[in-house]
Amino acid sequence: MGNGDTRVRGIAARAGGWSARHRWAAVGIWVLFVVLAMGIGSAVGRVDVDESDQLKGETHTAAQIIKQAGIEEPAGETVLIQSKDGGVKATDAEFRAAVDAVVKAVDATGKVTDVTSPYDTHTISQDGRSALVQFDMRGDADTSGDRVEPVLKAVKEVQKNHTSLRIEEIGGASMMKTFSDAFGDDFQKAEYSAVPVALGILLIAFGALVAALLPVALAITAIMATMGLMGIVSHLQPMSDTANSVMLLVGLAVGVDYCLFYLRREREERAAGRDAETALRVAAATSGRAVIVSGVTVCVAMAGMLFTGLAGFEAMGLASLMVVAVAMVGSVTVLPALLSLLGERVEKGRIPFLHRAMRRRNGGTGGTNGSRFWTAVLRGVLAKPVVSVVVAAGALLAIAAPAIGMKTENLTLDQEFGNSLPIVGTYNRVNAAFPGGSEPAEVVVKAKDINAPEVKSALADFREQAISSGASRGPVDIKLHDAENIAFVYVPLVGGSDRDKAGASLEKLRDEVRPATLGKVDGVQAPITGQVAGSHDFNDQLVGSVAPVFAFVVVFAFLLMLLSFRSLTVAITSIALNLLSVGAAYGILVAVFQHGWGASLVGAEGVGAIVTWLPLFLFVILFGLSMDYHVFVVSRIREARMRGRTTKDAIAHGVVTTAGVVTSAAVIMVAVFAIFGTLSMQSMKQMGVGLAAAVLIDATVIRGILLPAVMALLGERNWYLPKWLHRLPDLTHDESALMAPPPPPPAVEGEKVGV
Template structure:
């Protein structure tokens, strides 16, 4: 692929640009088909959504306005006048339906100092999002007119509006921060503007093309806003890394005195192969997300797979063509001081890595025990990890206005903030048997003592569907609410509604959604983990034809994931150091984050592992002893791995600064894992373990000889031991003293 691209430079470059433009244009013209509620949630929640969708019914978004006074009560004329102003203002917008006064619904707090005006925003979710700003402005105008009362709106549409706006702002912030960060780091790494721009340019074009392809194919596999965010995160990280590996090797070969064509050929055969193996590993790891059975995760998985494949394709085709076109011009725009720093022989490595590597290779057992102990200590808090669907208050930043309003409503009106909804689909919803069953349901539900009134029944006779709203005890996301939900599903509904033949009665709502999601995530954990680990092992086995390399890769990756889990638990569950990130311990880790991190990290960690081990195997295949090959491989890749890791950590850390708790957890978890992986694991544990194993690293049982040989197709120029190993051979435990030979 590299040779073809170098020979057909214009075809490769303009073909790539045409591909990007066409994919973006066609994807934009097609538009993205988003995941529906029936697809996004599992269990009874999905069943309820399907019944409503098939009946052509859309549940309106419920909104609430809190009127509160510290001095007057709901019986005071001034309080009643404020309530009347709110009702008039909301009705006057023309956007709200069924505006209900607290004096009609009895929505007055026990102390009589708080009341709720309730109403609905008709239409689907998009319509509610479009209409809610008008209502919010009307309520804000009432508040502004009389500051002696607290007048605040909270509900499904206003919450969704905040999340949609914040997601858009956070995404834009991530884009504008991550890209300049990557450029700055690459400029330091290469010391030249052109060399720094190439990886970022290719990563961005790969992201643009992948976005178009995902939109174009969203008709058969729906996409989501989360998928776009993850696609940017992973696409920028792997796209830059792949180009960085390829470009760095080409420059290294040129610095060694080889002509442009040979340097490009060597880069294609070595780094190009590492990029391909790494890309396939990321794709396989991300495919594990399909085992969750949750459409949002499948959308994220598919989007990530598309962007990784696109980045690999760009790195293996258009990048060689560009390097062939540019030649030595890739060093254009040199930054004098920075470029001078890059003139050292890459095989020598940096002083820092030399200082670390020498004692590691001298005493590999001690290094293994120390590094392994450190990683296990970091992973230890993982044993106390508690996962949960974070509540609205936990998900948003401290001091958020919506959170304060929600907390005031909960304090004044204890109980679940949103009711459970039973969606009843019957053969004849108006039949005497069905009506009696609904009446029995209300009596039996309230008799449990785990739920309370008012119970609201809405009948849609034409569709033979009814919805029953009943508030659950508890906060909506605690053990009390879960117990109430289980009583509703396992006792009340079967004993009443389901007694009528041909009836379906799934229970939905926020508590039900959280419960079903947690159950689905828990049940899918083992299949996802098993699939990813097994296929990563098989890929490493086939790529390196070594049982030792495959086992080492899996174990080291599991250690990096464990360390990330431990730090995540320590910071976000227990609050240790959380203030440094502008957050606080929330007592739990978001349910989906550990599984998502595992899949992403297992794929991305292979970037470094494949790149470093490929260099070690390359040196070993040329005749170097294992320990000398390890030293050569680590030293010659230290600079590029460090640069790649810094870029990844910087990009992921940007997501750790975003507003929503789930994004913070994802960003911090990824950043910590990559940092640990590129330093402790690749710089200490990997060379130590491979030194201990010695020639056993390359062991392949005879019964596995049928595996295909995916090594380099042709021999590369030889590496002399002196060039490969700048340190005295006594440091490698050779058993004899030799002086260094300068070549």
């Protein structure tokens, strides 16, 4: 082999060596794996999360009762008929004529069933100026949005003939269609635009088309393979469209990052004068090892979502875990083979201006100069580490402070979409006239004989007490399914779109009204479900899973860092710095989306809360992704220390040599996540802003200032491992065996490093 030929322990080094020696076999195996995964996944199909498995508690019980009975609940639709100026009342002839016209028009489409008049169901507001015509869509509720267009057109035609009234439709099918039309392409646009954005940044980073395409190609093939694996695995753990979107997001981020780390190290070694074989071997044993440590840590973090007990979270966690694992394996196996095959051709497709700029940044062919900016910053940090720690940590704690008052809730329609859709106005008007009418509680009553006198009496008592208790203003609607001995009771909740008040009404139904009525009849089940109940049960389950998820992720990440670096100090500081960056991301989210500071800059005015699932999701994702940079930087510092540099010189060398690649990787992640911050849905906007802000903080303040300052203060204690821990497995390797003896360590100001 080339210079510095020494056998090196480590999975990454062995995998890279095998790959380089068996180049075509490695590439062929990877291509075969991707093709087989996609083919088998497509053949078996993907099983998505069933509504009955989404949650535990009463929501789950109700869904199971409906599922076991074989009842297909149709998509319910409502037409609001309302006086525009308050001059026309429901008792007036004009109003009655409009109601009759709506009933006839929707019925004539042939797409609906069970059309009811407000005069029969008493769905007339207390002020007498609003009424609801209600009906169900024929066919499967999940596809009702595809069939509702003729009904919407029929309602619009009636509106044209009654200009003094407001006639608007809302319901499961119409909302499905509206969202699909307005935002159905949003995710696809974001996902498709993420790839060219990442490619553009890589072109700037490398200045050559082939080098820039390699990370993107690896990420895309890893995503393709994972999509196939999701289909296979979904027969054991159902998946979802949301899990697919998260997988794409995480897969692109880590796939590009891992390849970027590997490729930049290989180029750096070649630029330093080493032959291609040795350069590749060094990259495999150093950056390849960092990729494996980082990948395993990210997988552990993603596995934390499996402890929530929420089917949606479990799907996201498993999908993310799989794509990280696939990208990690691809980076340490097929990438060395491709680099070995390409050789100098990896520089093909040079873009003159960008390539010259890149070479100027890297100091030409005879060596590489560290980032001037980070060199200057690091000089100050290492000169005054105490001040640096106090200032940087103090700033991050100040940014994190708003998170103390974080308010989480499942966003209502107007919070999620603001005034961007006309249907939001309809939603608000229905809730104002009929509190809770657009999202009623649904009581699923199962009895041995639904028509038994005692059951009918209990149903009547429930209807009466639901109103008399103050939980509902009515009307309470009951639909019987005699053959299945099941009844559905629909109860509009007082509070309407105010989730806190509606939640209190739900508790009153569950804790007071139900026990006093249906609860007194033996053999009767009456779980209460619906939008508000689903949100309530989701929150309860999510809150209950926070502690075990946090504990699992933190403990296992700590153990992995301890085993990978054999340093108790490195493990503790890794966890502390990661928690600080997550806290800062929480603070930014609360400041912008809850308190509204700078909300207009991201189109988030008036949200007033953080979507319930986001804090736990962000913690898991960020804790995993931030390990990328930490492992990469600390690995380089440890490598320099093992080669004989002092700890201070090793810190300087490690941070500045990784500055360019960490910056490039962070810019790609921030750009990809920021794309999701441009989406119209506030929950996706919050996710994008939170992820982008956290990665930016992590790659700058944490890795560029706090990490070197803390390590400088600790000195040789960075490598402290108590004697009683020496029996732990040794997952490190001797980096000093990779190189010829290093030149004398230069000062930070003149640091010759790779960027």
